Amino acid sequence: MSFDIMLHTPTFALAVPLLFAFLTILLSKFSKKVGDVTFLLGLLLTGYFVFLMSYRIFTDGGWVYTFGAEEPITLNFFRITFIADGFAALATITIAITAIAAGIYSFGYLQKKMPSDKFYTLFLLTLGGVNGMVLTGDLFNLFVWFEVTSVASCALIAYENHRGRSVEAALKYMVLSVVGGLIVLFSIGLLYGQYGVLNYALLSGNISRIFLDKLALGLLLVIFAMKASSVPMHMWAPDAYGEAPGPATPFIAITSLGSLFVLFRLLFGVFGVGMDTAAVGAVLVILGVLSMFVGVTMALVQDDLKRLIAYLSVSQVGYMTMAVGVGLATLNTVEYQNFGELAMKGGFFHMINDGVYKALLFLSAVTVVHKTDLRSLNDLGGLAHKMPYTTVFFLVGAVSIAGIPPMSGFSSKLLIYRSVYLYNPILAVIALVVSIITFAIMGKVFFNAFLGPDQGLTDGEVSKLMLSGMAILTAMVIVFTLFPGLVVSELVTPAIEALSEGVIP
Amino acid sequence: MTLESILMTLPYITVVVLFSLGLFTVLFKKNLIKIIMGIALMQNGANLFLVSLAYRRGDYAPIFTSAESTDMVMPTAHALTLTSIVIGVATTALLLSFVIMIKKHYGSINTDDVRRCKE
Numbered sequence: 267m268s269f270d271i272m273l274h275t276p277t278f279a280l281a282v283p284l285l286f287a288f289l290t291i292l293l294s295k296f297s298k299k300v301g302d303v304t305f306l307l308g309l310l311l312t313g314y315f316v317f318l319m320s321y322r323i324f325t326d327g328g329w330v331y332t333f334g335a336e337e338p339i340t341l342n343f344f345r346i347t348f349i350a351d352g353f354a355a356l357a358t359i360t361i362a363i364t365a366i367a368a369g370i371y372s373f374g375y376l377q378k379k380m381p382s383d384k385f386y387t388l389f390l391l392t393l394g395g396v397n398g399m400v401l402t403g404d405l406f407n408l409f410v411w412f413e414v415t416s417v418a419s420c421a422l423i424a425y426e427n428h429r430g431r432s433v434e435a436a437l438k439y440m441v442l443s444v445v446g447g448l449i450v451l452f453s454i455g456l457l458y459g460q461y462g463v464l465n466y467a468l469l470s471g472n473i474s475r476i477f478l479d480k481l482a483l484g485l486l487l488v489i490f491a492m493k494a495s496s497v498p499m500h501m502w503a504p505d506a507y508g509e510a511p512g513p514a515t516p517f518i519a520i521t522s523l524g525s526l527f528v529l530f531r532l533l534f535g536v537f538g539v540g541m542d543t544a545a546v547g548a549v550l551v552i553l554g555v556l557s558m559f560v561g562v563t564m565a566l567v568q569d570d571l572k573r574l575i576a577y578l579s580v581s582q583v584g585y586m587t588m589a590v591g592v593g594l595a596t597l598n599t600v601e602y603q604n605f606g607e608l609a610m611k612g613g614f615f616h617m618i619n620d621g622v623y624k625a626l627l628f629l630s631a632v633t634v635v636h637k638t639d640l641r642s643l644n645d646l647g648g649l650a651h652k653m654p655y656t657t658v659f660f661l662v663g664a665v666s667i668a669g670i671p672p673m674s675g676f677s678s679k680l681l682i683y684r685s686v687y688l689y690n691p692i693l694a695v696i697a698l699v700v701s702i703i704t705f706a707i708m709g710k711v712f713f714n715a716f717l718g719p720d721q722g723l724t725d726g727e728v729s730k731l732m733l734s735g736m737a738i739l740t741a742m743v744i745v746f747t748l749f750p751g752l753v754v755s756e757l758v759t760p761a762i763e764a765l766s767e768g769v770i771p
Numbered sequence: 772m773t774l775e776s777i778l779m780t781l782p783y784i785t786v787v788v789l790f791s792l793g794l795f796t797v798l799f800k801k802n803l804i805k806i807i808m809g810i811a812l813m814q815n816g817a818n819l820f821l822v823s824l825a826y827r828r829g830d831y832a833p834i835f836t837s838a839e840s841t842d843m844v845m846p847t848a849h850a851l852t853l854t855s856i857v858i859g860v861a862t863t864a865l866l867l868s869f870v871i872m873i874k875k876h877y878g879s880i881n882t883d884d885v886r887r888c889k890e
Contacts, residue, residue, distance in 0.1 A: 406851055413858045417865055424869060430876030431887050437803070437869040438888075444810050444862045445797060451817045451855055452790070458848060459824040505888040 275319035276331045276348040276401050282311045283394035287387045294383035302373055305386040309369040316362040320355035330770050347403035349769055352760030357400040357527040360621040364520045365393050371629055371735025372513030391418035396524040404464045405454045416443035419521050423510045435505035442502050446489040453482035466536050466769045473540030483537050493525035497557040500580045507576035512632035516625030519579055523621050530590055535769040547595025554588025558700045565707050569643045571631045582620045589613030589682045592689045605688040612681030614758045619674045619746055626739040627663035630656050638723045643714045651720040653727050659736045664712055666743050668705035674746035782823035789816030803870045803880040814859040821852045
């Protein structure tokens, strides 16, 4: 039996960050440089294996990776399985891009302020946890990775523990996550008690519309929507994003995007056949509209730069929830062919877009805060004179999040407007209005912080490493802007096909 | 209702009591330590729920005995419970260490005093 590395890539996407998480802290004892290199190596290797996995998925189709067995899973064997399909590829690619950019950025950031070795460990642990969450094929594993991600990301938020506020934000998020995790465990118990299986594929054949299944569905939906920072369970997000240490901020946002991926996987893969898709889709649409609207309204009144972007990120999560909700509501009907599929395409294209430009916005905001030690928009001004690169990076992110043509944010939002209009015209109108308000907010921030006379707040650009972290994300945004059709046909369409067909048995 | 069926439902009643007591504590208590105690109660409720689900009357425990493999209960729920206990220790430790930091910075562990993020 030969060792086929391509077959085992899902394991490596998880094992590499976990291994390097503890290697970095060990090797950092020798010198800081060795630790830095190990961290970068871990990130790049993870990205490499994610790339290999996606390559195999796109050329040969998806597969179920079963740990410790070659035969496919049967009812009597409780094997740990990973599902590597188009959906997992889209999710892991989004996570990997942001993780690598944020990781490179953190080299420059951590130099003077705080010890870096433990930061790297927590960062890689979170990366491993999120990868496990989106790849896993059974509920048992889902719970474990959910908790790994919670613990590691909360410790990451509280990393600057000389400030009380970051510990407060971490405590808030941690209490919510732990209670959420217990409720996830409770609903796993509900499903296991009835069907005696935990595997997604086996469960999806059993799910019916009885009360206990609906209860489990409702609990899982609420908890994963909470982790994805969807209104009305969004109150932790501005605190956590606002108080997390700079380079970790986009990564915490990606963690919650990962939870959204898991929510969609559960809804389509596990509950898809057995539930009332129209009703659950409508619930997602309502959550999405609420998130869009409340997020952008709260962003209007913020003057703290990081909190403002955090609220905008809540409102962006609404777009995806709404679009995928429309797709779910029309699943298996004629309307799915007409516009449901298009809505899903828009939603998922927006997810990968949003992951990238949100990270870019967070990193450029962090750069401003790092350089000036000011967070309030009232105190900032004239930064463009001394920080031309950061200004350009922020502008690219701002134009993209506002959905201005021809940026990538516009392509995905256009797909959403067109398809959602056919489901209910009011939704498209709300989405447009929210987009316009987002544009106004970004305009305000840009003029306030970057334009105007030089106030001498900064003495120049940040280090080259930090700039190159942001440059990677800018390059990705430009790639998505130039080739939206390619991204939709090569990345997003396989994900939607994998999702709407349910999980591979 | 026989005595036996009452005894069989007793674990589930305990689960409901533990879980709702914990949830009540988390939602309505102002002391951070008490909130963490509430979380611990909920953890125990969830663990008891899983263990009670795994019980099959008349079957053997899944350890090495001469019993037929079909007569043994599935150990999945037990494995899940053990994992959950371990995770519970980690989360409780992290939460308590957060509370120590909060006490250092704010001089109080009352939730009314710990709200600087909103400012």
